[in-house]
Amino acid sequence: MAKDTRCVSFFFRSRATTRRHVREINQLMNFIDTLDDLERDRYDKVLRLRERGINPYPLRTTRTHTIARVRELDERGEDPGVVTLVGRITANRWTGKITFADIRDGTGRIQLFLRQDNLGQETYKNFIKDFDLADFVQATGTLFKTKTGELSLQVAEISMLAKAVAPMPEKFHGLRDMETRYRQRYLDLMVNEDVREVFRARQRIVTAMRAYLDRSGFIEVETPALQPLYGGALAKPFVTYHNELERNLYLRIADELYLKRLLVGMFERVYEISKDFRNEGVDATHLPEFTMMECYQAYGDLSDMIKVVEDVFVECAMAARGTLQIQYGEHRIDLTPPFARVAMRDAILERTGVDIYVDDTFDALRARIEEKNLRVEPQMSWGKLVEKLFAAYVEPTLIAPTFIVDFPTDISPFAKKKPDDPRVTERFEIYVGGGEYGNAFTELNDPEDQWQRFMEQQTNRARGDAEAQQMDDDYVQALKHGLPPTGGLGMGIDRLTMLLTDQHSIRDVVLYPQLRN
RNA sequence: GGGCCGCUAGCUCAAUCGGCAGAGCAACAGCCUUUUAAGCUGCAGGUUCAGGGUUCGAUUCCCUGGCGGCUCACCA
Numbered sequence: 001m002a003k004d005t006r007c008v009s010f011f012f013r014s015r016a017t018t019r020r021h022v023r024e025i026n027q028l029m030n031f032i033d034t035l036d037d038l039e040r041d042r043y044d045k046v047l048r049l050r051e052r053g054i055n056p057y058p059l060r061t062t063r064t065h066t067i068a069r070v071r072e073l074d075e076r077g078e079d080p081g082v083v084t085l086v087g088r089i090t091a092n093r094w095t096g097k098i099t100f101a102d103i104r105d106g107t108g109r110i111q112l113f114l115r116q117d118n119l120g121q122e123t124y125k126n127f128i129k130d131f132d133l134a135d136f137v138q139a140t141g142t143l144f145k146t147k148t149g150e151l152s153l154q155v156a157e158i159s160m161l162a163k164a165v166a167p168m169p170e171k172f173h174g175l176r177d178m179e180t181r182y183r184q185r186y187l188d189l190m191v192n193e194d195v196r197e198v199f200r201a202r203q204r205i206v207t208a209m210r211a212y213l214d215r216s217g218f219i220e221v222e223t224p225a226l227q228p229l230y231g232g233a234l235a236k237p238f239v240t241y242h243n244e245l246e247r248n249l250y251l252r253i254a255d256e257l258y259l260k261r262l263l264v265g266m267f268e269r270v271y272e273i274s275k276d277f278r279n280e281g282v283d284a285t286h287l288p289e290f291t292m293m294e295c296y297q298a299y300g301d302l303s304d305m306i307k308v309v310e311d312v313f314v315e316c317a318m319a320a321r322g323t324l325q326i327q328y329g330e331h332r333i334d335l336t337p338p339f340a341r342v343a344m345r346d347a348i349l350e351r352t353g354v355d356i357y358v359d360d361t362f363d364a365l366r367a368r369i370e371e372k373n374l375r376v377e378p379q380m381s382w383g384k385l386v387e388k389l390f391a392a393y394v395e396p397t398l399i400a401p402t403f404i405v406d407f408p409t410d411i412s413p414f415a416k417k418k419p420d421d422p423r424v425t426e427r428f429e430i431y432v433g434g435g436e437y438g439n440a441f442t443e444l445n446d447p448e449d450q451w452q453r454f455m456e457q458q459t460n461r462a463r464g465d466a467e468a469q470q471m472d473d474d475y476v477q478a479l480k481h482g483l484p485p486t487g488g489l490g491m492g493i494d495r496l497t498m499l500l501t502d503q504h505s506i507r508d509v510v511l512y513p514q515l516r517n
Numbered sequence: 518g519g520g521c522c523g524c525u526a527g528c529u530c531a532a533u534c535g536g537c538a539g540a541g542c543a544a545c546a547g548c549c550u551u552u553u554a555a556g557c558u559g560c561a562g563g564u565u566c567a568g569g570g571u572u573c574g575a576u577u578c579c580c581u582g583g584c585g586g587c588u589c590a591c592c593a
Contacts, residue, residue, distance in 0.1 A: 036527070037527085037544080037561090037562065038527050038543075038544055038562090039527085041544060041545070042544085091553080091554085093552045093553065093554095093555050093556095094549085094552085094555085095549055095550065095551075095552060095555070095556080096548075096549035096550055097549080097550045098549095098550045098551065098552080099550095099552090100551075100552045100553075100555085102553085111552085111553080113551080113552090115550065115551095116550075117550080132543095132544090133543070146551055146552075146553095147551045147552090148551075148552080148553075150551095150552090150553080152551095166527080167527050167528080167543060167544075168527090168528085168543085169527080169528045169529085169543090170527085170528035170529055170541090170542050170543065170554095171528090171542070171543085171554065172528095172529075172541085172542065172554045173528075173529040173530085173541095173542080173554095174528090174529085175528070175529090176528090176529070176530095177524090177528085177529090177585090178585065178586065179524095179584070179585050179586090180528095182585095187528095191528090233592095233593080234592080235592060235593085236592080254593095276593085278592065278593075279592095280591070280592045280593095281518090281590090281591060281592065283587095283588090283591095283592095284587085284588095285592095285593075286591090286592065286593070290593070292593080375590075377591095391591095429593095435593090436593065437593090438593095439593075467591090467592075490593085491593095492593050494593085495593070506593095515584085515585075
């Protein structure tokens with residue numbers, strides 16, 4: 001309460017107490033009531049600045065150089081003369097009539113050198129009293145080296161650009177609390193340099209991928225996120241409702257079916273980088289919304305997609321890390337192509353002794369799986385069982401980049417069957433470091449076969465598989481008009497970023513992750 | 518959804534067996550004219566996530582709830 005009075009007393013002293021000003025003061029009091037003690041101390045400074053006729057939130061900024069730029073000039077031995085730098089105060093070391101303050105802008109950090117003799121006693125004292133850690137400031141002066149050789153700005157003038165009322169997290173330990181880090185990401189970014197670097201790397205990865213696809217003749221397109229029918233993947237959707245249309249719409253689970261329709265329309269190479277939404281579990285590798293790149297190449301097939309994957313890994317690794325020899329957790333991984341190719345059947349046989357081509361019925365395979373104490377759901381198909389076996393015994397062992405090829409047909413409703421064995425399809429997934437990063441097919445373009453696959457999915461749905469595809473007559477109709485032979489690929493951007501920035505939770509590569517529950 | 522763990526000052530963390538809730542940083546009042554997590558003196562800061570229970574007494578033990586994390590199952 002004493003502090004309230006202190007704040008308000010400043011305000012009072014500088015203004016006549018007309019009725020309007022009384023109302024202003026009451027409104028100010030209401031705001032001050034929302035502040036905690038530390039914020040009130042800082043808010044006093046806002047009022048003090050105003051009392052001296054200084055706007056703590058001015059409209060304009062002057063900036064002659066970025067911090068990175070002056071450092072660059074310094075390294076070249078050039079002196080830019082008088083410069084005006086801006087930034088947030090991140091550290092203050094005062095030793096009497098001299099203060100060292102660090103400021104940081106978007107490009108780097110630099111030390112300000114403030115001396116009473118240079119600024120004048122009043123300005124210097126006002127700086128000490130009213131400028132705090134986290135404030136945005138603008139400082140003008142000349143560059144020099146301190147005794148320890150650190151490039152510093154000898155400040156002649158300093159002014160407030162934006163006063164921070166709330167204190168920033170502790171400088172040494174940073175911000176550790178997970179919940180605060182994700183919910184108030186700005187604090188995390190403000191304090192934790194390595195976090196900022198992860199998101200810069202993410203940007204470089206996406207840019208490199210786009211640049212590669214663009215120069216390979218793929219054109220970037222946009223397809224609906226709100227869809228009357230969802231499809232293109234096996235997953236549970238989010239449902240929403242359109243009031244005027246009076247109908248349910250689904251948030252897309254994949255771009256696939258819309259993109260392939262474009263090839264029917266004679267585009268030859270298309271891609272899209274966008275959010276997909278899947279109404280499923282949340283954990284270290286899954287979020288309800290995630291970013292996917294999908295690309296489709298007419299007159300292509302699986303082998304073209306193998307090349308795209310290898311190229312994308314190379315381009316993105318170089319952009320993010322500058323090397324193909326990356327460290328992911330405990331693993332050293334070499335991303336130099338070509339990557340190994342192993343048939344799913346061989347991989348499973350090697351790790352488990354189970355031959356899925358011998359035990360190629362549901363009952364036979366279930367018996368083999370139950371021997372291994374894995375749970376089998378009644379609605380599972382043969383392909384689901386194969387996938388389960390693969391996920392449990394093979395996937396974690398795939399550290400070096402490996403294409404797993406020949407996926408069961410019933411879990412691959414958009415891939416062409418292999419001519420010599422209709423149980424499996426011409427499909428691969430790329431695995432690195434024990435995780436999956438992409439999925440590609442020689443795309444199914446036979447409308448009759450596609451129709452039968454949709455019918456099969458209906459059967460699975462009736463058996464209780466909530467992820468089964470819905471029949472999409474409109475898509476079958478598109479295929480009837482002719483889809484050229486096509487290779488298609490989807491890659492998870494979030495996971496690729498995790499791999500290339502050595503992050504082990506998807507929440508650490510997404511700025512605002514949906515939190516559990 | 519199951520199991521395990523966590524929640525204490527603005528931030529990072531302590532608190533013995535159930536016995537006055539503490540430190541560092543940040544803040545506040547000072548000292549200090551080349552610092553690098555600056556230093557020194559002083560001072561202040563708490564709904565110990567919430568609610569209930571056991572107890573003379575609960576940060577601590579029990580129950581319920583909230584919010585997180587890890588993990589298992591499932592999906593990219």
